[in-house]
Amino acid sequence: MIEVKNIVKKFGAFAALDHVDLKVANGELLALLGPSGSGKTTLLRIIAGLDWPDAGEVSFDGENALAHGASERHVGFVFQHYALFRHMTVFENVAFGLRVQPRAIRKDEAAIRARVKELLDLVQLDWLSSRYPSQLSGGQRQRIALARALAIEPRILLLDEPFGALDAKVRKELRQWLRSLHHEINVTSIFVTHDQEEALEVANRVVVMDKGRIVQIGTPGDVYDNPATAFVHSFIGESIVLPVEVRDGCVELGGKPLNISADGVSSGASKLFVRRHDMAIGPAGSGAFEGAVRHVRTFGPIQRAEVALSAGEGTTVIEIDAPRDRELQPGDIVSLHPRRYRIFAGQD
Amino acid sequence: MNNGGAGRRNTLPGFGLTMGLTLTWLSVIILIPLAGLFLKSFELSLDQFWSILTSRRTLNALKISFGLAFAAAIVNLVMGLIIVWALVRYRFPGRRIFDAIVDIPFALPTAVAGVALTALFAEKGWLGAPLAELGIKVAFTPAGIFVAMIFIGIPFVVRTVQPVLIDLDAEIEDAAASLGANRWNTVSRVILPSLVPALLTGFALAFARAVGEYGSVIFIAGNLPNVSEIAPLLIVIRLSEFRYADATAIAVVMLVASFLLIFAVNRLQRWAQTRMPAH
Numbered sequence: 001m002i003e004v005k006n007i008v009k010k011f012g013a014f015a016a017l018d019h020v021d022l023k024v025a026n027g028e029l030l031a032l033l034g035p036s037g038s039g040k041t042t043l044l045r046i047i048a049g050l051d052w053p054d055a056g057e058v059s060f061d062g063e064n065a066l067a068h069g070a071s072e073r074h075v076g077f078v079f080q081h082y083a084l085f086r087h088m089t090v091f092e093n094v095a096f097g098l099r100v101q102p103r104a105i106r107k108d109e110a111a112i113r114a115r116v117k118e119l120l121d122l123v124q125l126d127w128l129s130s131r132y133p134s135q136l137s138g139g140q141r142q143r144i145a146l147a148r149a150l151a152i153e154p155r156i157l158l159l160d161e162p163f164g165a166l167d168a169k170v171r172k173e174l175r176q177w178l179r180s181l182h183h184e185i186n187v188t189s190i191f192v193t194h195d196q197e198e199a200l201e202v203a204n205r206v207v208v209m210d211k212g213r214i215v216q217i218g219t220p221g222d223v224y225d226n227p228a229t230a231f232v233h234s235f236i237g238e239s240i241v242l243p244v245e246v247r248d249g250c251v252e253l254g255g256k257p258l259n260i261s262a263d264g265v266s267s268g269a270s271k272l273f274v275r276r277h278d279m280a281i282g283p284a285g286s287g288a289f290e291g292a293v294r295h296v297r298t299f300g301p302i303q304r305a306e307v308a309l310s311a312g313e314g315t316t317v318i319e320i321d322a323p324r325d326r327e328l329q330p331g332d333i334v335s336l337h338p339r340r341y342r343i344f345a346g347q348d
Numbered sequence: 349m350n351n352g353g354a355g356r357r358n359t360l361p362g363f364g365l366t367m368g369l370t371l372t373w374l375s376v377i378i379l380i381p382l383a384g385l386f387l388k389s390f391e392l393s394l395d396q397f398w399s400i401l402t403s404r405r406t407l408n409a410l411k412i413s414f415g416l417a418f419a420a421a422i423v424n425l426v427m428g429l430i431i432v433w434a435l436v437r438y439r440f441p442g443r444r445i446f447d448a449i450v451d452i453p454f455a456l457p458t459a460v461a462g463v464a465l466t467a468l469f470a471e472k473g474w475l476g477a478p479l480a481e482l483g484i485k486v487a488f489t490p491a492g493i494f495v496a497m498i499f500i501g502i503p504f505v506v507r508t509v510q511p512v513l514i515d516l517d518a519e520i521e522d523a524a525a526s527l528g529a530n531r532w533n534t535v536s537r538v539i540l541p542s543l544v545p546a547l548l549t550g551f552a553l554a555f556a557r558a559v560g561e562y563g564s565v566i567f568i569a570g571n572l573p574n575v576s577e578i579a580p581l582l583i584v585i586r587l588s589e590f591r592y593a594d595a596t597a598i599a600v601v602m603l604v605a606s607f608l609l610i611f612a613v614n615r616l617q618r619w620a621q622t623r624m625p626a627h
Contacts, residue, residue, distance in 0.1 A: 048526055050522045050526065069525070070525040070526050071525045071527075071529060071530055072528075074528070076526065077522065077523065079519050081517070081519065083517060083519035083522065083523040084520075084523075085520060085523075085538055085541075087541045087542055087544070096527055096537070097527035097528055097529075099537075100524075100529040100530070100537065101528060145523075148523075148527065149526070149527070151527070
């Protein structure tokens with residue numbers, strides 16, 4: 001088990017990590033998700049020993065990891081820009097971790113060759129073993145980087161935005177591949193991403209970070225369906241956000257009461273979050289909002305409609321997703337009701 | 349190929365003009381003088397040419413020029429690498445000044461450098477006096493030539509390797525560390541091999557420059573035939589004796605050597621590029 005306790009890391013006056021606690025169970029595939037500057041990469045580098053915290057503890061299976069440098073922690077690290085050794089062939093890149101082992105435990109040449117072959121088979125690139133990194137595509141480079149990190153049989157695998165430099169299609173393929181690879185070798189893995197879709201699709205558990213703090217830890221379903229804060233709600237999945245006023249348990253938009261419960265949020269300026277597909281369309285007068293359809297686009301199984309809400313003095317335009325079976329035309333007056341929603345107190 | 353002629357327009361105008369100027373300029377400045385040199389040497393029969401080259405004085409001069417230049421380039425390779433490492437990897441007060449000092453041998457008139465080095469290493473000079481007490485004579489000996497060649501060659505190694513070391517991705521060192529490499533392994537297996545192409549290029553440039561160096565060397569060399577007389581000086585001496593054919597014969601040998609060097613540098617650069625393109 002990896003345990004991170006009360007980690008603080010400052011760069012000048014900027015707190016990159018502000019009292020972070022995290023436990024990662026053996027065999028987990030964990031995503032650290034957050035916008036850039038949220039501290040996720042710094043946390044990963046501290047676990048790897050490539051950076052040092054100003055305060056706090058890091059332990060692997062109860063053993064103090066901070067007593068060792070990166071080269072003694074047996075942590076595999078995969079970098080966003082691959083960081084392959086350009087003057088070495090693919091084979092030598094993967095063999096590197098085996099060749100630099102202390103003489104006492106170093107494998108002989110035949111064993112190294114067998115191990116590298118095995119790893120290249122694992123990442124399905126054994127046919128590239130005599131190429132140089134510059135001759136490979138981005139996706140191939142990242143798989144080689146992964147094979148190289150696995151060569152030392154790491155107790156943890158850390159991946160820093162592993163798919164960040166790849167194009168969308170390759171990224172999608174590699175996500176699925178990483179998940180099945182993890183299933184196969186079952187090494188405890190933490191990967192950093194700013195892409196919520198990636199985190200939700202690949203990880204068993206998602207840690208959402210913001211401004212150097214962990215704001216929520218949960219399964220992908222959890223963080224999507226029950227976001228802990230307004231930040232998590234707006235960061236994960238697309239949401240309709242409306243500035244509302246809570247007054248004695250009633251929710252008002254532009255001074256007009258909406259017929260929904262305030263869910264125990266105390267009075268004051270608040271924000272209402274609704275997923276686009278959670279806005280149900282009903283006959284006029286039946287829902288919380290009234291609005292005029294301005295524009296409809298259809299793609300795939302859904303149609304996306306722009307609806308101008310008439311709320312008090314101004315109008316607010318929102319986008320909703322509706323199933324294709326309900327005919328929508330520009331100019332229609334519709335009533336909208338949120339099937340699910342969250343209200344968070346405060347302006348931001 | 350579309351070169352802008354025959355009514356078809358190249359997207360970038362000016363090909364004809366710039367190509368013409370390039371060819372004319374390179375011909376006038378470089379190719380014609382070199383061709384003249386070769387033509388002049390053809391005035392000699394093969395036997396004469398051979399006997400000039402194999403005369404004791406010529407052989408010694410060539411040996412001194414090439415041998416000491418090679419040794420100086422080796423020293424520059426090692427010291428240049430250390431200087432580059434310090435300038436790029438550490439932050440210390442005066443770093444920018446030291447960085448600028450590296451360029452002095454480029455900018456200083458070679459004669460000035462020669463006079464300064466001679467004064468410094470002469471028997472009563474600041475460095476010459478303590479060395480003389482140890483029984484080491486530098487000025488007016490081959491050692492002086494060696495010192496001057498080191499002086500003029502150092503910026504070539506530093507300026508060739510510096511940008512490569514700056515561009516070297518810090519992440520590859522992190523990667524090496526996370527794979528269990530200690531500092532020594534990281535430097536010897538990852539960083540130095542990445543610098544090899546640039547080091548070789550810098551070495552070849554420093555060597556070529558030292559072979560051809562004249563101005564700074566003749567002041568400090570003493571210029572004793574067979575002992576401390578460099579090939580370029582021998583050419584000048586032959587010219588002043590109106591033995592033009594002798595001069596050109598030596599010059600042709602040096603020219604061919606320079607060509608081979610440039611060729612080698614080009615091959616090295618191409619080899620480096622195929623293995624390690626700049627992303």
